[in-house]
Amino acid sequence: MKPLLIAPSILSADFSRLGEEIRAVDEAGADWIHLDVMDGHFVPNITFGPPIVAAVRGHSKKVFDCHLMIEPCDPYLEAFAKAGCDIITVHAEATTHLDRSLQAIRALGKKAGVSLNPSTPESVIEYVLDRLDLILLMTVNPGFGGQKFIHPVVEKVRRVKRMIGDRDIHIEIDGGVTPETAPLVVEAGADVLVAGSAVFKGGTPDHYAANMTAIRRS
Ligand code: DX5
Numbered sequence: 293m294k295p296l297l298i299a300p301s302i303l304s305a306d307f308s309r310l311g312e313e314i315r316a317v318d319e320a321g322a323d324w325i326h327l328d329v330m331d332g333h334f335v336p337n338i339t340f341g342p343p344i345v346a347a348v349r350g351h352s353k354k355v356f357d358c359h360l361m362i363e364p365c366d367p368y369l370e371a372f373a374k375a376g377c378d379i380i381t382v383h384a385e386a387t388t389h390l391d392r393s394l395q396a397i398r399a400l401g402k403k404a405g406v407s408l409n410p411s412t413p414e415s416v417i418e419y420v421l422d423r424l425d426l427i428l429l430m431t432v433n434p435g436f437g438g439q440k441f442i443h444p445v446v447e448k449v450r451r452v453k454r455m456i457g458d459r460d461i462h463i464e465i466d467g468g469v470t471p472e473t474a475p476l477v478v479e480a481g482a483d484v485l486v487a488g489s490a491v492f493k494g495g496t497p498d499h500y501a502a503n504m505t506a507i508r509r510s
């Protein structure tokens with residue numbers, strides 16, 4: 293079994309002090325840093341692009357886990373790789389040629405992930421499993437932090453866990469993760485938990501550490 297990893301989503305951080313906030317969650321025990329890239333097209337919100345990723349890269353040595361909610365994604369993969377992303381995750385719904393996108397990410401020397409919206413069946417990744425390092429299952433409709441966990445996805449986690457067999461692929465959950473919902477997805481097979489509002493609530497480094505401990509203990 294893989295150890296449980298916590299990846300705070302900086303979407304819930306104070307953007308005016310982003311570098312400082314990343315350092316704070318790093319020191320508070322984050323395993324990875326989750327960066328939500330939104331384009332106002334694939335999802336109804338806009339966040340940041342490669343220049344911001346590059347600007348904050350120096351603030352933590354932890355894995356930069358980049359969740360691209362952008363369509364198209366292929367033209368920007370190289371820029372995100374150069375900006376310092378370690379894992380690049382694209383949405384299956386945002387690329388016509390998923391196999392090609394995943395090959396492109398690995399060709400850039402990065403770990404490749406695919407994300408599925410809550411309504412997307414796991415069958416879309418059946419033939420790309422050997423190109424994957426990570427499967428990101430959305431437990432909210434992507435676009436905003438602080439939304440409610442969508443429970444039917446727990447069954448999808450179980451199915452994906454069965455599907456990957458003994459392959460070395462992370463199952464990551466994103467959206468509405470709290471000490472209440474975390475045990476449901478971990479029990480179903482998830483090993484990486486993204487949490488935005490549940491980690492950053494309180495607004496100080498002491499809160500961040502306590503919030504992550506609460507999720508781990510749950
Ligand atoms: C949603 C993002 C998530 C989001 C999670 O589109 O991909 O990473 O920030 O936020 P919480 O944990 O608040 O649901």
Ligand code: ZN
Pocket residue numbers: 301326327328359466486
């Ligand atoms: Zn995300």
